[in-house]
Amino acid sequence: xxxxxxxxxxxxxxxxxxxxxxxxxxxxxxxxxxxxxxxxxxxxxxxxxxxxxxxxxxxxxxxxxxxxxxxxxxxxxxxxxxxxxxxxxxxxxxxxxxxxxxxxxxxxxxxxxxxxxxxxxxxxxxxxxxxxxxxxxxxxxxxxxxxxxxxxxxxxxxxxxxxxxxxxxxxxxxxxxxxxxxxxxxxxxxxxxxxxxxxxxxxxxxxxxxxxxxxxxxxxxxxxxxxxxxxxxxxxxxxxxxxxxxxxxxxxxxxxxxxxxxxxxxxxxxxxxxxxxxxxxxxxxxxxxxxxxxxxxxxxxxxxxxxxxxxxxxxxxxxxxxxxxxxxxxxxxxxxxxxxxxxxxxxxxxxxxxxxxxxxxxxxxxxxxxxxxxxxxxxx
Amino acid sequence: xxxxxxxxxxxxxxxxxxxxxxxxxxxxxxxxxxxxxxxxxxxxxxxxxxxxxxxxxxxxxxxxxxxxxxxxxxxxxxxxxxxxxxxxxxxxxxxxxxxxxxxxxxxxxxxxxxxxxxxxxxxxxxxxxxxxxxxxxxxxxxxxxxxxxxxxxxxxxxxxxxxxxxxxxxxxxxxxxxxxxxxxxxxxxxxxxxxxxxxxxxxxxxxxxxxxxxxxxxxxxxxxxxxxxxxxxxxxxxxxxxxxxxxx
Numbered sequence: 001x002x003x004x005x006x007x008x009x010x011x012x013x014x015x016x017x018x019x020x021x022x023x024x025x026x027x028x029x030x031x032x033x034x035x036x037x038x039x040x041x042x043x044x045x046x047x048x049x050x051x052x053x054x055x056x057x058x059x060x061x062x063x064x065x066x067x068x069x070x071x072x073x074x075x076x077x078x079x080x081x082x083x084x085x086x087x088x089x090x091x092x093x094x095x096x097x098x099x100x101x102x103x104x105x106x107x108x109x110x111x112x113x114x115x116x117x118x119x120x121x122x123x124x125x126x127x128x129x130x131x132x133x134x135x136x137x138x139x140x141x142x143x144x145x146x147x148x149x150x151x152x153x154x155x156x157x158x159x160x161x162x163x164x165x166x167x168x169x170x171x172x173x174x175x176x177x178x179x180x181x182x183x184x185x186x187x188x189x190x191x192x193x194x195x196x197x198x199x200x201x202x203x204x205x206x207x208x209x210x211x212x213x214x215x216x217x218x219x220x221x222x223x224x225x226x227x228x229x230x231x232x233x234x235x236x237x238x239x240x241x242x243x244x245x246x247x248x249x250x251x252x253x254x255x256x257x258x259x260x261x262x263x264x265x266x267x268x269x270x271x272x273x274x275x276x277x278x279x280x281x282x283x284x285x286x287x288x289x290x291x292x293x294x295x296x297x298x299x300x301x302x303x304x305x306x307x308x309x310x311x312x313x314x315x316x317x318x319x320x321x322x323x324x325x326x327x328x329x330x331x332x333x334x335x336x337x338x339x340x341x342x343x344x345x346x347x348x349x350x351x352x353x354x355x356x357x358x359x360x361x362x363x364x365x366x367x368x369x370x371x372x373x374x375x376x377x378x379x380x
Numbered sequence: 381x382x383x384x385x386x387x388x389x390x391x392x393x394x395x396x397x398x399x400x401x402x403x404x405x406x407x408x409x410x411x412x413x414x415x416x417x418x419x420x421x422x423x424x425x426x427x428x429x430x431x432x433x434x435x436x437x438x439x440x441x442x443x444x445x446x447x448x449x450x451x452x453x454x455x456x457x458x459x460x461x462x463x464x465x466x467x468x469x470x471x472x473x474x475x476x477x478x479x480x481x482x483x484x485x486x487x488x489x490x491x492x493x494x495x496x497x498x499x500x501x502x503x504x505x506x507x508x509x510x511x512x513x514x515x516x517x518x519x520x521x522x523x524x525x526x527x528x529x530x531x532x533x534x535x536x537x538x539x540x541x542x543x544x545x546x547x548x549x550x551x552x553x554x555x556x557x558x559x560x561x562x563x564x565x566x567x568x569x570x571x572x573x574x575x576x577x578x579x580x581x582x583x584x585x586x587x588x589x590x591x592x593x594x595x596x597x598x599x600x601x602x603x604x605x606x607x608x609x610x611x612x613x614x615x616x617x618x619x620x621x622x623x624x625x626x627x628x
Contacts (some may be wrong), residue, residue: 065508092510102505106523106599115509148599164509174508 015079016172016204017041017064022073024059024229032071033059034229041221043171046198046205048215048222051252056229057208061174064206065094077172092116095165095173095203100181101157103149109160110135110145116168134163137197155186159193166201173205179214191217212253216241216260224249238264258378262341267358270341270377272367275300275355280309280324284317298353301328306364308334308357331357335369341377344369395569405558406577413554413581416544420476421537424483428532431484432491436517442492449485457482457543461550475547482543483536490532494525526597534589541582545574555581 019039025032034056041047049057062068064075066087075082082090103112110131117127135142138159149157158178165173179187195218198205209215215222216237223234226248233245241261244250253260276294278287280303287299291314301309301323310328320326333347333356347356348371358366399406431449435442455463460478468474498521506520522529545556553560555578562570594601 067504067507088510088512090510091508096505096508098501098505098508100501102499102501104502104506104520104524105499106520106526106597119510150599 014042015040016043016077017206018076019060019063020074020076022060022063022075023071024056024063024068025071031228032056034063034070037073037225037229037231039223039231039234041204041206043204044202045220046207046218048207048209048219049225050209050212050215050222051225052227053210054227055225057210057225058176060225060229061176061206061208064172064174065091065096088119092119092168093170093172095168095170097158097161097165097173097175097178099177100154101149101161101178103157103160103164105149108146108148109140109152112149112160113145113163113167115164120168130167134166137166137200138163139193153186154182155190158182158190162194162197166203171204173203175205175207177208177210180209180211187214194218213260216264224252259342259345261378262345262374265341265377266337267335267339267341267344267369268337270344270369270373272358272369273373275357275368277302277365278323279304280322282323284320284322287312287317287323288314296353299323300331300357300365300368302365308359308363308365311353333357334359336361337366341374345371345374348374391568393568394572398569399573406573409554409557409574410577410581412552412557413541413544413578416475416479416547416552416554417537417540417585420479420540420544421483421533423476424480424487424536425533427480428484428487428491431488432495433517435488435492436495436521446485446488446492449488452481453485455481457546458549461547465550470550472552474550475544475552479540479543479547483540486536486539487529487532490528490535491525494528494532495521497528498524523597527593527600530589530593530596534586534593537585537589538582541578541585545578554578 017040019037022034022037022039023032024034033054037056037060039047049060051057059068063070064077064082066082077090077094103109104115107115113131113134114127117130122130131145132142134140135145140156140159140163144152144156149160152160161178165175179190182190191214207215207218212222219237221234222237222240224232224240226232232252233240233249235243238261240249241253241257241264244253244257250257274294276290276296276299278290278299278301280301282290291297291299297314298311300311303309308331310330312323312326312328316326317323331353332351333344335344335347335356335358337358337360344356348354348369354370356369358369360366431441431445435445457478460481461474464474464477468477502520502524503516506516511520544552544554545559547553548556548560555574558570558574558577560574562568562572562574
């Protein structure tokens with residue numbers, strides 16, 4: 001799973017797109033924008049092309065639908081050399097999403113989505129049904145279908161852009177910095193939606209971005225390109241964060257690689273500590289000895305069904321007979337198995353007890369996470 | 381006719397009885413004015429569109445074409461009629477060639493400006509969706525250039541309507557016939573009638589083009605946010621502003 005996996009590695013069945021020694025030198029340029037790029041994109045995966053400006057990531061993307069013609073090298077889509085068919089036919093079979101959506105301002109949202117089916121000559125009823133289906137899939141109100149794009153917010157326009165790209169159900173989707181022009185809150189929303197969507201449609205997606213966090217969040221595989229279109233590393237986000245191949249990749253990933261890895265892992269992946277825990281029925285002395293034993297000045301309290309109630313400090317116990325007499329204070333950070341370790345870390349550093357308590361979906365106590373537990377997961 | 385011998389002191393500025401007696405002339409001159417205008421702008425549009433499409437394909441062609449049109453535009457109309465005389469003589473052909481010539485610069489510039497105004501990302505999206513080149517020009521570029529093209533047609537038409545009156549010098553003229561005759565006979569009623577009708581026709585066409593632009597490019601209105609739909613729905617929507625719809 002490292003760079004320059006040769007085409008022979010993977011059977012044609014599983015590979016949707018293969019770039020072979022792909023090179024592009026623009027007329028008059030002294031050095032190539034992309035040089036000798038070999039890359040395979042497995043079927044149903046989202047591959048992010050990431051790199052600084054001038055790294056040829058957009059050029060690479062556009063060579064896949066021939067908006068840019070390679071100087072040399074070959075692009076294979078589904079095992080077919082893309083030069084063997086007319087460009088307009090190739091492009092109708094590949095979804096294309098660009099920055100700022102690029103919707104046709106003179107067509108209604110519905111007509112925008114219907115673009116490729118119309119080019120393919122589908123009949124009206126089929127087009128109408130497909131447009132409605134896509135509106136639902138992208139969570140676009142059907143009332144918007146009759147409006148012009150200028151009436152839509154940036155986020156909605158971008159959703160329409162994705163719907164338009166998916167209209168003819170192409171197996172491959174090319175996305176060129178699709179979310180770079182929307183504000184951060186909407187961007188995060190659109191990213192989440194894309195992940196949900198991808199679980200449903202399983203497209204092979206080539207996603208160009210300059211935002212490494214976006215790539216880490218969305219991609220199954222990240223390809224990091226250096227200036228001049230030189231491939232530095234191809235790997236899964238977790239593997240790349242764990243073992244960046246060289247300094248360039250490490251720099252590009254940022255000086256918070258450990259934290260970024262935490263964002264890819266969930267509480268399920270971590271080993272939980274037992275933590276100081278007593279039942280409501282326990283005596284004050286039991287509580288004190290549990291604290292002493294575990295080295296804390298507080299203790300967590302559960303009811304008879306293991307439901308986490310909160311915590312009680314050492315000083316609260318003064319004068320009490322049993323734990324049940326006291327009202328436990330709620331934990332500020334309670335996490336579940338699906339919480340990312342990054343969110344758990346945030347809970348740990350902001351809570352008074354410096355721990356995150358893990359519970360199952362019914363609120364039953366599972367264990368406790370400390371900074372040490374997280375560090376162990378990252379270095380493992 | 382009456383009024384021979386020039387403007388008498390007793391003669392009123394406008395003789396309404398003369399106007400009433402000449403409704404046939406008004407209708408025939410209107411018809412001629414309409415024909416000359418439509419033919420000139422129509423032929424001019426076809427030529428300008430051809431030049432614009434050539435410019436779209438071969439960018440280098442635009443400079444020389446625009447320079448040619450600008451040079452022709454700068455020739456005074458009376459001089460152009462005279463220049464054309466040895467080749468086509470008096471009459472319709474002389475008038476039309478001159479009129480068409482004056483529409484070219486305005487139309488070419490507006491068509492090209494409209495095509496240049498197509499956002500590059502829209503063009504790229506169209507290419508990426510799999511439009512063939514000619515189909516993209518027809519279905520994306522030209523529709524988006526419509527507001528600018530219609531604006532060009534509007535200016536060209538209004539200018540042409542004014543120029544048509546001058547073609548009375550080569551024996552055509554529409555309402556210009558009234559003006560020409562009135563001038564030679566110093567008969568104010570005819571001069572005023574020709575001028576007023578010509579201006580009224582120009583204003584009517586101007587309004588028509590404003591309406592045409594709204595109908596042809598409903599998406600391009602300032603508020604822009606109008607629900608597309610059937611005719612009545614659109615007309616209704618035109619009067620009510622729609623607020624931007626926030627992200628769900």
